[in-house]
Amino acid sequence: MNKTWIVARREYLYNLKRPAFLFAVFGVPLFTFVMWVVIFAVTASNEESLDSFTQVGYVDSAGVLQNGVLPETAPDITPPELVAFESEESARAALDNQEIGVYFLIPADYISSGQVSTYSYSGIPRALRSYIQSLLLVNISRQTPGDIPLERIENPVNMSIHVADSGRDLTEANIPALILMPLVFAMIFMMASGVTSGFLMSGVVEEKTNRIMEILVTSVTPMQMLLGKVIGLGLLGLTQILVWGAAIVVLLNVGQTLPLLQGIAVPVDLMIVFVVYFILSYFLLSGLMAGIGAVVGSEQESRQWSSVISLLWVLPFFFITSFLSDPNGTLPIVLTLIPFTAPTTALLRLGFTTVPLWQIALSLAILLLTTIFTVWASARVFHWALLRYGKRVGIRELLRVIRKSPEAEISLAQSAQEGAR
Amino acid sequence: MQPETAIRVERISKTYGDFRAVNDLSFEVYRGEIFAMLGPNGSGKTTTMRMILDILKPDTGRIEVLGGILTDATKDKIGYLPEERGLYRNVRVLEMMEYLGTLKGLSSNEAHKRSLALLEQLDLADHAKKKVSELSKGMQQKIQFAVTVLHDPELIIIDEPFSGLDPVNTLALKDLVMAFRAKGGTVVMSTHQMWQVEEMADRLLMIHKGEQQLYGPVEDIRKRYALHAIVVEGQGDWAALPGVERIETVENGRKGTLLYLESQTTTDDILAAIATTRNMSIERFELAVPSLNDIFIRVVEEHGQ
Numbered sequence: 001m002n003k004t005w006i007v008a009r010r011e012y013l014y015n016l017k018r019p020a021f022l023f024a025v026f027g028v029p030l031f032t033f034v035m036w037v038v039i040f041a042v043t044a045s046n047e048e049s050l051d052s053f054t055q056v057g058y059v060d061s062a063g064v065l066q067n068g069v070l071p072e073t074a075p076d077i078t079p080p081e082l083v084a085f086e087s088e089e090s091a092r093a094a095l096d097n098q099e100i101g102v103y104f105l106i107p108a109d110y111i112s113s114g115q116v117s118t119y120s121y122s123g124i125p126r127a128l129r130s131y132i133q134s135l136l137l138v139n140i141s142r143q144t145p146g147d148i149p150l151e152r153i154e155n156p157v158n159m160s161i162h163v164a165d166s167g168r169d170l171t172e173a174n175i176p177a178l179i180l181m182p183l184v185f186a187m188i189f190m191m192a193s194g195v196t197s198g199f200l201m202s203g204v205v206e207e208k209t210n211r212i213m214e215i216l217v218t219s220v221t222p223m224q225m226l227l228g229k230v231i232g233l234g235l236l237g238l239t240q241i242l243v244w245g246a247a248i249v250v251l252l253n254v255g256q257t258l259p260l261l262q263g264i265a266v267p268v269d270l271m272i273v274f275v276v277y278f279i280l281s282y283f284l285l286s287g288l289m290a291g292i293g294a295v296v297g298s299e300q301e302s303r304q305w306s307s308v309i310s311l312l313w314v315l316p317f318f319f320i321t322s323f324l325s326d327p328n329g330t331l332p333i334v335l336t337l338i339p340f341t342a343p344t345t346a347l348l349r350l351g352f353t354t355v356p357l358w359q360i361a362l363s364l365a366i367l368l369l370t371t372i373f374t375v376w377a378s379a380r381v382f383h384w385a386l387l388r389y390g391k392r393v394g395i396r397e398l399l400r401v402i403r404k405s406p407e408a409e410i411s412l413a414q415s416a417q418e419g420a421r
Numbered sequence: 422m423q424p425e426t427a428i429r430v431e432r433i434s435k436t437y438g439d440f441r442a443v444n445d446l447s448f449e450v451y452r453g454e455i456f457a458m459l460g461p462n463g464s465g466k467t468t469t470m471r472m473i474l475d476i477l478k479p480d481t482g483r484i485e486v487l488g489g490i491l492t493d494a495t496k497d498k499i500g501y502l503p504e505e506r507g508l509y510r511n512v513r514v515l516e517m518m519e520y521l522g523t524l525k526g527l528s529s530n531e532a533h534k535r536s537l538a539l540l541e542q543l544d545l546a547d548h549a550k551k552k553v554s555e556l557s558k559g560m561q562q563k564i565q566f567a568v569t570v571l572h573d574p575e576l577i578i579i580d581e582p583f584s585g586l587d588p589v590n591t592l593a594l595k596d597l598v599m600a601f602r603a604k605g606g607t608v609v610m611s612t613h614q615m616w617q618v619e620e621m622a623d624r625l626l627m628i629h630k631g632e633q634q635l636y637g638p639v640e641d642i643r644k645r646y647a648l649h650a651i652v653v654e655g656q657g658d659w660a661a662l663p664g665v666e667r668i669e670t671v672e673n674g675r676k677g678t679l680l681y682l683e684s685q686t687t688t689d690d691i692l693a694a695i696a697t698t699r700n701m702s703i704e705r706f707e708l709a710v711p712s713l714n715d716i717f718i719r720v721v722e723e724h725g726q
Contacts, residue, residue: 003524006524207507212507213507218475221493
């Protein structure tokens with residue numbers, strides 16, 4: 001077996017079993033799922049509780065219910081029996097005798113004030129409130145002139161927004177999808193690549209501080225080792241994304257009945273762009289992390305660095321409002337072209353607007369070149385720094401290492417110091 | 422018959438800035454021997470080992486290992502025990518050994534079997550599922566050596582293998598090294614402990630400030646540094662013998678008297694003189710051969726520490 005694959009396999013299997021990874025992979029979706037179920041249960045219990053009010057009393061001083069029209073209800077809901085009372089006192093007495101669970105008063109000035117009061121011992125479930133609302137709506141709409149459908153009175157505006165240069169039409173139903181999906185993608189991307197490249201860096205630091213590096217470099221070349229690590233952990237990141245992806249599909253199916261999630265579909269074009277950006281930008285991130293891991297002296301220092309670098313990827317989120325108001329403005333375009341912010345920016349923008357093809361192409365090209373350069377430079381630094389312990393490395397020294405061969409560098413750095421003396 | 426060469430080092434030099442770590446060093450290591458590298462701290466031993474292993478490249482000079490320039494294939498035939506020990510601390514012993522074995526070209530299956538066999542041999546089979554950090558230092562050192570020979574290398578390069586070990590573990594490790602050699606393996610070892618070299622090594626290289634000081638079979642070197650003196654035990658007035666310049670009582674080790682001879686006097690002259698002198702008897706008569714430790718100190722002092 002090729003040694004790169006041996007390293008890749010080991011990194012994958014070893015880190016797969018880490019508690020931190022297992023928590024990220026299963027804990028996060030599980031937590032979301034539990035939240036979902038709780039929200040669901042709460043909503044459902046509200047619906048069901050209509051059954052506990054089989055008899056609903058009312059006092060109609062305004063005379064709006066005298067036609068006795070009943071609203072349509074969903075087939076699985078049993079509408080309560082309505083009991084009319086002449087006065088509030090008699091309704092109150094029925095409530096106290098538990099003949100009815102609740103009663104409501106429609107005062108004489110209802111048409112002008114809209115005021116309705118309900119009385120019960122246990123509070124009013126949402127389902128009953130909306131039932132009373134529909135009841136009044138169907139009855140007063142009978143008294144309006146003309147044949148305006150009930151639906152229009154209930155929901156007078158159903159706005160659809162057309163962005164002139166966008167291929168997507170935003171209707172109320174799919175606005176959440178278009179805003180949510182890029183956000184979800186960007187978050188998944190950041191978490192997956194953050195977790196795995198963090199593993200990469202801490203692994204390198206561990207091998208260096210444990211001195212096992214000396215044994216490793218007599219078995220594999222630095223390039224094999226770097227590539228093996230990057231590939232193994234990249235596969236780990238993809239595993240994480242797959243698990244989350246599956247979790248999202250399940251959640252969306254479960255959640256179809258929730259109004260917010262209705263109509264959310266995963267746009268295919270967004271998926272493809274996501275995968276391409278993910279792969280390139282993961283290599284960029286892990287190349288950087290490996291190089292830094294080889295140079296820094298301690299686990300602690302490496303963590304500081306990794307949070308600084310992750311910040312670059314998160315940066316576009318701070319500008320999300322400006323993206324929403326002007327997705328094709330200067331700032332979004334600039335951030336699309338900078339390799340570190342490109343993946344998140346592009347995903348966010350693609351949700352709201354059509355990004356010109358040249359921008360995507362240019363952004364990907366810049367990202368690709370930066371990635372190749374970073375991995376290459378990282379391998380050089382990696383080779384050179386593996387056996388250096390306890391010395392702080394200056395940025396100028398690093399630049400020299402990248403320019404010259406790693407071996408020549410050790411003497412070069414020294415003679416440069418001599419020259420300076 | 423010329424022995425087969427395992428390592429040939431030709432005039433290598435390595436400079437770190439203005440610090441010359443290794444200077445024009447040449448030597449050979451023969452197959453099947455234990456070759457000791459000696460020298461004070463910072464004399465260039467580890468740098469030389471790293472150059473042999475291709476971790477570092479020499480500025481000038483040429484190194485051949487196992488019949489040619491070091492390739493990836495040759496690397497799999499070498500085991501290296503670095504001075505600063507290196508093991509994964511939070512990984513189970515067996516798992517770690519298997520990984521390092523496959524990196525040296527073993528199949529997963531071979532790596533598994535050989536790791537188990539070695540652990541058995543080292544009396545560590547019960548610890549196979551433990552994490553390295555749970556083991557004692559002596560056990561870790563044994564595991565480290567097991568990792569070095571796991572892939573059945575032809576050559577092992579072990580840097581200060583005995584440092585920090587208690588006498589029991591030192592003995593155990595020494596047996597392992599001797600057993601490796603007995604099976605035909607070649608050993609390059611650096612150490613500070615002179616008696617280890619005297620006991621174990623066939624030939625040695627002593628370097629100081631990156632340059633060769635002594636090089637050759639251990640016995641030859643000891644003889645070369647023989648004093649013009651004799652150690653005797655017995656009765657008689659040693660100082661009165663003709664040709665004896667001065668005498669000294671040997672304090673360390675076995676008791677005796679050290680006779681320094683005048684430059685023209687041979688040992689045979691003294692032996693004859695003792696035989697013909699009345700009231701003298703000898704129980705021991707031998708050339709005064711210094712210990713490697715004495716030689717080591719002398720060489721370092723001569724070249725100015």
